[in-house]
Amino acid sequence: MTTExxxxxxxxxxxxxxxxxTAVTSAxxxxxxxxxxEPMIFGIGSGIFFGYLPSVKLxxxxxxxxxxxxxxxxxxxxxxxxxNLVIKTYRDPQKGMNELRQVLKAGHIVGLATNLYWLxxxxxxxxxxxxxxxxxxxxxxxxxxxxxxxxxxDPVDCSAEGLExxxxxxxxxxxxxxxxxxxxxxxxxxxxxxxxxxxxxSCGLMLRIPLPIFGVRGMRFLAKRIVKSEVKLGFQxxxxxxxxxxxxxxxxxxxGAGFRYMYAAFIQEASELFGSEDLVRLSRDMTAxxxxxxxxxxxxxxxxxxxxxxxxxxxxxxGLILKCADLEEAFFRDLQKVxxxxxx
Amino acid sequence: xxxxxxxxxxxxxxxxxxxxxxxxxVLDTNHCWSEEVCVAAIVSEVRANIENARKEVIAGLKSPLxxxxxxxxxxxxxxxxxAGIAVFRVKRHMRxxxxxxxxxxxxxxxxxxxxxxxxxxxxxxxxxx
Numbered sequence: 206m207t208t209e210x211x212x213x214x215x216x217x218x219x220x221x222x223x224x225x226x227t228a229v230t231s232a233x234x235x236x237x238x239x240x241x242x243e244p245m246i247f248g249i250g251s252g253i254f255f256g257y258l259p260s261v262k263l264x265x266x267x268x269x270x271x272x273x274x275x276x277x278x279x280x281x282x283x284x285x286x287x288x289n290l291v292i293k294t295y296r297d298p299q300k301g302m303n304e305l306r307q308v309l310k311a312g313h314i315v316g317l318a319t320n321l322y323w324l325x326x327x328x329x330x331x332x333x334x335x336x337x338x339x340x341x342x343x344x345x346x347x348x349x350x351x352x353x354x355x356x357x358x359d360p361v362d363c364s365a366e367g368l369e370x371x372x373x374x375x376x377x378x379x380x381x382x383x384x385x386x387x388x389x390x391x392x393x394x395x396x397x398x399x400x401x402x403x404x405x406x407s408c409g410l411m412l413r414i415p416l417p418i419f420g421v422r423g424m425r426f427l428a429k430r431i432v433k434s435e436v437k438l439g440f441q442x443x444x445x446x447x448x449x450x451x452x453x454x455x456x457x458x459x460x461g462a463g464f465r466y467m468y469a470a471f472i473q474e475a476s477e478l479f480g481s482e483d484l485v486r487l488s489r490d491m492t493a494x495x496x497x498x499x500x501x502x503x504x505x506x507x508x509x510x511x512x513x514x515x516x517x518x519x520x521x522x523x524g525l526i527l528k529c530a531d532l533e534e535a536f537f538r539d540l541q542k543v544x545x546x547x548x549x
Numbered sequence: 550x551x552x553x554x555x556x557x558x559x560x561x562x563x564x565x566x567x568x569x570x571x572x573x574x575v576l577d578t579n580h581c582w583s584e585e586v587c588v589a590a591i592v593s594e595v596r597a598n599i600e601n602a603r604k605e606v607i608a609g610l611k612s613p614l615x616x617x618x619x620x621x622x623x624x625x626x627x628x629x630x631x632a633g634i635a636v637f638r639v640k641r642h643m644r645x646x647x648x649x650x651x652x653x654x655x656x657x658x659x660x661x662x663x664x665x666x667x668x669x670x671x672x673x674x675x676x677x678x
Contacts, residue, residue, distance in 0.1 A: 375661065376662065449587075460564065499583075505587070
């Protein structure tokens with residue numbers, strides 16, 4: 206936690222967060238005077254999700270999403286908390302950068318979507334083409350901008366050219382200068398109602414999308430694919446795909462175990478808010494689901510490292526995902542019933 | 550493995566949610582071992598791709614475009630959309646004899662998409678970066 210000054214001299218507290226989008230949203234709200242934690246935003250914005258997209262490839266590897274599409278968490282959370290936002294995209298990089306400077310001068314702090322590969326300050330292990338990394342611009346400094354990237358521990362400096370490139374890189378991963386800031390915010394939102402809305406929405410997303418690649422059905426689909434992958438693709442290639450999947454579980458700013466721990470943290474916070482015993486129990490269930498995902502990632506790592514453990518096989522790794530799918534289906538059915546009993 | 554430890558020693562730890570002694574969730578910076586393994590696998594693959602491409606260019610099998618594409622972690626489809634050039638043309642331009650005859654206007658488009666100068670685009674570094 207470090208304190209920085211925004212353009213108008215108002216202090217901004219930089220908090221370390223797990224996920225870029227939720228952390229940026231909570232930081233924007235906190236700056237406006239609404240103290241709300243990152244897991245709370247994640248839950249209210251219905252962040253938890255599962256989707257396995259076999260046809261969408263990011264540099265030869267399939268996308269396995271453990272959260273909702275970039276941008277939706279923040280939009281839904283803002284809507285449910287009654288915040289008034291300005292959201293903009295640009296075609297012309299010059300115009301986008303000029304407007305960013307103007308808005309910063311007016312004393313706002315601005316959330317930006319950037320391409321992670323082109324941010325000058327990230328290290329090699331974070332570098333991959335992903336066009337939805339969210340950061341906050343605090344103020345303009347000489348030759349660049351002061352940036353608060355909540356994924357990392359401390360605020361950093363970023364050159365103007367680097368930021369322009371990251372915001373307007375040509376190609377399919379172009380964020381098109383996506384930027385957003387809060388105009389006004391409801392200082393005393395109805396948190397209980399917002400939580401209920403978020404939970405209900407999450408249940409629907411996980412259980413009711415009638416396509417085999419989303420929600421718990423998607424998990425079962427992925428599990429079958431992983432079980433078959435060794436025969437179908439050969440050991441080397443199957444390992445590559447498995448490493449890609451584990452990356453989505455652990456690495457891409459998930460807060461551990463594919464956002465499951467973060468959601469457990471949200472349910473825990475909500476249980477205090479509602480004083481509900483049921484939610485305490487559900488938080489424990491979610492932690493167990495997170496532990497199963499972690500078991501899967503550790504087993505996959507053993508397969509990749511060829512540790513010669515007899516239990517580390519593709520069939521068992523797939524089996525663990527199936528177990529996760531069953532647990533999560535039970536969890537969200539349970540949550541659906543509990544939410545009905547909660548009073549806003 | 551050295552690579553795993555090395556790439557995680559960059560002073561940029563991420564946050565993870567873990568339970569403290571009272572079973573309350575707090576943010577922590579300790580990552581899971583499996584993350585090291587899979588990130589190292591992916592990083593070493595990217596490095597191997599770049600090195601392979603460099604060797605193939607020096608051997609005269611591929612054009613320098615192929616190397617710069619690997620450095621930017623793109624594939625042909627990605628590069629085609631970034632440069633605004635059809636996929637089959639990008640594939641053709643991977644052949645050194647065809648790349649050598651390209652007009653400067655086409656080279657400029659690749660240079661912008663890959664963020665290198667047109668001179669750099671025609672060469673590859675001699676030694677491993």
